[in-house]
Amino acid sequence: xxxxxxxxxxxxxxxxxxxxxxxxxxxxxxxxxxxxxxxxxxxxxxxxxxxxxxxxxxxxxxxxxxxxxxxxxxxxxxxxxxxxxxxxxxxxxxxxxxxxxxxxxxxxxxxxxxxxxxxxxxxxxxxxxxxxxxxxxxxxxxxxxxxxxxxxxxxxxxxxxxxxxxxxxxxxxxxxxxxxxxxxxxxxxxxxxxxxxxxxxxxxxxxxxxxxxxxxxxxxxxxx
Ligand SMILES: *Cc1c(COP(=O)(O)O)cnc(C)c1O
Numbered sequence: 001x002x003x004x005x006x007x008x009x010x011x012x013x014x015x016x017x018x019x020x021x022x023x024x025x026x027x028x029x030x031x032x033x034x035x036x037x038x039x040x041x042x043x044x045x046x047x048x049x050x051x052x053x054x055x056x057x058x059x060x061x062x063x064x065x066x067x068x069x070x071x072x073x074x075x076x077x078x079x080x081x082x083x084x085x086x087x088x089x090x091x092x093x094x095x096x097x098x099x100x101x102x103x104x105x106x107x108x109x110x111x112x113x114x115x116x117x118x119x120x121x122x123x124x125x126x127x128x129x130x131x132x133x134x135x136x137x138x139x140x141x142x143x144x145x146x147x148x149x150x151x152x153x154x155x156x157x158x159x160x161x162x163x164x165x166x167x168x169x170x171x172x173x174x175x176x177x178x179x180x181x182x183x184x185x186x187x188x189x190x191x192x193x194x195x196x197x198x199x200x201x202x203x204x205x206x207x208x209x210x211x212x213x214x215x216x217x218x219x220x221x222x223x224x
Contacts, residue, residue, distance in 0.1 A: 150191030
């Protein structure tokens with residue numbers, strides 16, 4: 001199927017739900033993004049800063065770019081002028097740098113805390129206690145140019161549906177706890193970014209508000 005057909009199939013599946021589709025275009029050429037853009041898709045996700053900046057420069061300026069991959073502090077400055085959301089905040093140090101660059105650009109940058117939910121050692125993210133510690137810290141309270149919009153998580157890569165369901169359930173439950181404790185009066189804390197091509201149906205069932213789909217829309221990626 002074409003990219004356009006893939007997107008409309010997913011849009012149809014989402015129907016009237018509030019779930020937002022992040023089209024993960026990493027490793028794919030700008031032509032593929034233009035095809036997706038032609039269907040009305042405006043939110044795209046990338047995981048490498050250089051690639052993201054290159055694509056940003058070449059493509060229409062009403063695209064909302066989301067960074068979904070691990071971000072090094074020294075690269076924040078390249079995306080700070082235009083990034084719509086950073087899904088992968090995993091330390092106070094990174095958040096401080098995002099805030100600093102946001103100040104320089106006279107804007108507020110939306111961020112998600114990446115929470116470690118998988119049963120794998122290789123994934124980035126904060127565990128539950130680290131996330132709470134971050135939100136309680138004085139360093140965090142001082143940051144005025146970032147806005148925490150919610151959480152992001154990546155489930156274990158497994159065929160075990162029950163395990164994936166449990167991980168997403170835990171993330172949703174953790175989100176609700178954070179909302180109650182830290183963001184009770186903040187209506188902007190409302191996003192749960194979970195679900196990829198292999199597990200987005202379970203993620204939606206468990207309360208995802210943003211699914212990040214790459215291969216389902218653009219076809220499989222060749223390994224680098
Ligand atoms: C690559 C990637 C995706 C999309 O993966 P697919 O399985 O191709 O849908 C989603 N989220 C993150 C963080 C990614 O790195």
